[in-house]
Structures are given as structure tokens and as C-alpha cells.
Amino acid sequence: MEPGRLIFNTSGSGNGQMLFMDCGAGGIAGAAGMFHRGVRPVLGGMEEGRGVKRPFFTSPDDMLEEEYYDEQLPEKKRRLTPEQVHLLERSFEEENKLEPERKTELARKLGLQPRQVAVWFQNRRARWKTKTLERDFDRLKASFDALRADHDALLQDNHRLRSQVVTLTEKMQDKEAPEGSFGAAVDASEPEQAAAEAEAKTSLADAEEQAAAAEAFEVVQQQQQLHVKDEERLSPGSGGSAVLDARDALLGSGCGLAGVVDSSVDSYCFPGGAGGDEYHECVMGPVAGGIQSEEDDGAGSDEGCSYYPDDAAVFFAAAQGHSHHHTDDDDQDDGQISYWMWN
DNA sequence: TTGTGTTTTATTGCCTCC
DNA sequence: GGAGGCAATAAAACACAA
Numbered sequence A: 001m002e003p004g005r006l007i008f009n010t011s012g013s014g015n016g017q018m019l020f021m022d023c024g025a026g027g028i029a030g031a032a033g034m035f036h037r038g039v040r041p042v043l044g045g046m047e048e049g050r051g052v053k054r055p056f057f058t059s060p061d062d063m064l065e066e067e068y069y070d071e072q073l074p075e076k077k078r079r080l081t082p083e084q085v086h087l088l089e090r091s092f093e094e095e096n097k098l099e100p101e102r103k104t105e106l107a108r109k110l111g112l113q114p115r116q117v118a119v120w121f122q123n124r125r126a127r128w129k130t131k132t133l134e135r136d137f138d139r140l141k142a143s144f145d146a147l148r149a150d151h152d153a154l155l156q157d158n159h160r161l162r163s164q165v166v167t168l169t170e171k172m173q174d175k176e177a178p179e180g181s182f183g184a185a186v187d188a189s190e191p192e193q194a195a196a197e198a199e200a201k202t203s204l205a206d207a208e209e210q211a212a213a214a215e216a217f218e219v220v221q222q223q224q225q226l227h228v229k230d231e232e233r234l235s236p237g238s239g240g241s242a243v244l245d246a247r248d249a250l251l252g253s254g255c256g257l258a259g260v261v262d263s264s265v266d267s268y269c270f271p272g273g274a275g276g277d278e279y280h281e282c283v284m285g286p287v288a289g290g291i292q293s294e295e296d297d298g299a300g301s302d303e304g305c306s307y308y309p310d311d312a313a314v315f316f317a318a319a320q321g322h323s324h325h326h327t328d329d330d331d332q333d334d335g336q337i338s339y340w341m342w343n
Numbered sequence B: 001t002t003g004t005g006t007t008t009t010a011t012t013g014c015c016t017c018c
Numbered sequence C: 001g002g003a004g005g006c007a008a009t010a011a012a013a014c015a016c017a018a
Helices: A025-037 A082-094 A100-110 A114-179 A182-189 A191-234 A247-251
Strands: A004-009 A018-023 A040-042 A243-245 A258-260 A323-327 A338-342
Touching: A082 A100, A082 A114, A100 A114
Parallel strands: none
Antiparallel strands: A004 A018, A004 A040, A243 A258, A243 A338, A323 A338
16 A cells, blocks of 8 residues: 555534645554544545535545545645634633533534544643743742842851951950950940940851851752762663752742752752741652652652751752753642753 | 744644543 | 543744844
């Protein structure tokens, strides 16, 4: 049998929409498989709506008849009318999944094949998902940028305070020499300086806390990288990609940002609460065997993974201009969202 | 008018659920 | 195993700048 061109009628009697496809041996098999989805291939080149009835195939066996594969001129694929799209949009707003009854009803109203309605909903869900991803990414990026700015400001503050401490310490040492006692200088002679010093010490403590957190972050990241390397050594096929469950971060309700970060991903600290000032309920852990699925990436539940303390840090892989990926298998917002980002 | 990028409609293959 | 969902992809239709 010669490979040829099939033309399919994908419409109801009113619309006459068609498409064509080149069919090799595999194409025929694929086309036969379309029957269970309700697509009816027709002999091409016959024009519907001008009194010529299209001869539909009645079974896959018909498709094996050589006459059906003659080269034919394809009809153009036609778009839905604005009215049809409007009704479909309204229906989609009500419910983005299509039950069989609703599909049949819509198809009847619109003069389309039920299959066309199903395809439209499928594509519409895909577009909706893309939009949602873009919005989520923009939100996360804005959040990340704000936090990075905050982090940079803290670093500067830290630097300024350290300089201040050095200056004050030198001054105190200068005073200590003639008067012989640090306490005397503080108590009696210079109360303003004492106050400034106390404030500086408090700020320094905060700054050092931040520095310690950053250090802890570094340590955990190193551990993470070591762990990933071990995993890679043990299972050469594994990819070790980063998967981040950003559910609660996206919803802005506490942290719950459980991440997996590998050595190829920039990592940053993220605060947990909506107010951006807490690190809580945030865990991270390595993934055994490469990319985790959305179903099994629950933090703290995977066997064979070591987990770090809740308050260690939150890790978030992102940076300006990075590519990103996010999936949410369930279109009904179940809040289970995964990300991976890279340079 | 034409080249090019984007959107829309549809197919294919794989997966999950019942 | 059938039905339906999704990701990836093809191709027609459309938009728009040069």
C-alpha cells in the first residue's frame, strides 16, 4: 500500500471543517487509533456544502482501500466563529472540565462535533495553565527581588555596624589607657557614647545572627551538594535536578517551601512568613534518583533522604533571567506546585 | 506583498482511572 | 481495555512590521 494523504472531517454537518495529514505506515495506524476518539476521516477533495456528500469511512478496514489514498487537495482548517468561541469561553468560566453531557449539549448548540468541543477545552486548559504559570513566576520573581534587596541592605548594614564597632572600640581603648577602667568611662563621663555603644552591640548581635544564618545556609548547601554527588555516584543515570515545592509560598500563607537544590542551581535564602520576617516550617532535602515527580516530592516523607532542621534555611533557586519550569498536574487548584529553575 | 512571529485547531502518544 | 486528560507537536490562520 502506498503512503498517502488522508483528509479528516472533524466537524458536524454544519461546519464542514477538515484537515489533512500525510500518512506513512505509522500514520495509517495512528489514524485508525483515532476512531475511538470520534474522529471520522473522509475522502478528501469533495466539497461539503455544495451538494456533494462526503463518503465517511465506516471502519478502519475501509482505510486500507487503496483508493482512499489518492493525492487530494486539502480543505482549509477553519476557525471557530466569535459566537462559538464566546459560548465556549462562558462555559469554560463556569467549569474548565467537560462532562460528557455538557460536551454533547455544547456541541449541539454550536453545531460542532463533541470531539471539537473536547479539543477546544483541552487547548483552553493548556492556555489557562500557561497564563497561571506566568503569573506565578512573576509573583515569585517579585518576591525574590524584594528579598534579595532586603538581603543586600542587611549586608550593608552589617558592614556599617562592624565599622562602627571597630571605631568605638578604638575610642574606648584610647580612653581606657589614661583612666585605667572601661567601666568608669562608660558610667561617668560619656553617657551618649555608652548608649550608642549599647545600640551598636544590639545591632551587631542581629547582624551576626544573620551572618550565622547565612553560614548555616552555606553548610547545609555544601552537605546537599555532597549528598547529590553521592547519589550521582551511586546511580549514574540520575539527573539531580532541582525541584521546589512552592505551594505555600505561592499562596502567601506561611512558608512550606520545601526544596531540592543541586549544585548547578543558584540558591538563595527565603523567609517564610507572608510578612517576610520569619524562617519557619521550611525544610529541604535531597532527591534520590534525579527529578522527583509532583506526587512524591513531599518534604520529609521520602525514604532514604536526609532532611535538615526546619529553621535551618529555606532554599530557593532563582535569579533574574533564569529559565524556569513549574507544573501543577491538577488544574483544579490543589496547591501542589513544583518548580525548577536554572541559568 | 512578503517574511516572520503568534495564536488556534487538531493529532499523537502516553498515562491514569475505573 | 476503554475513556479521558495532558504534553508535545504540526499546521493553518492570523497579525504585523518592513
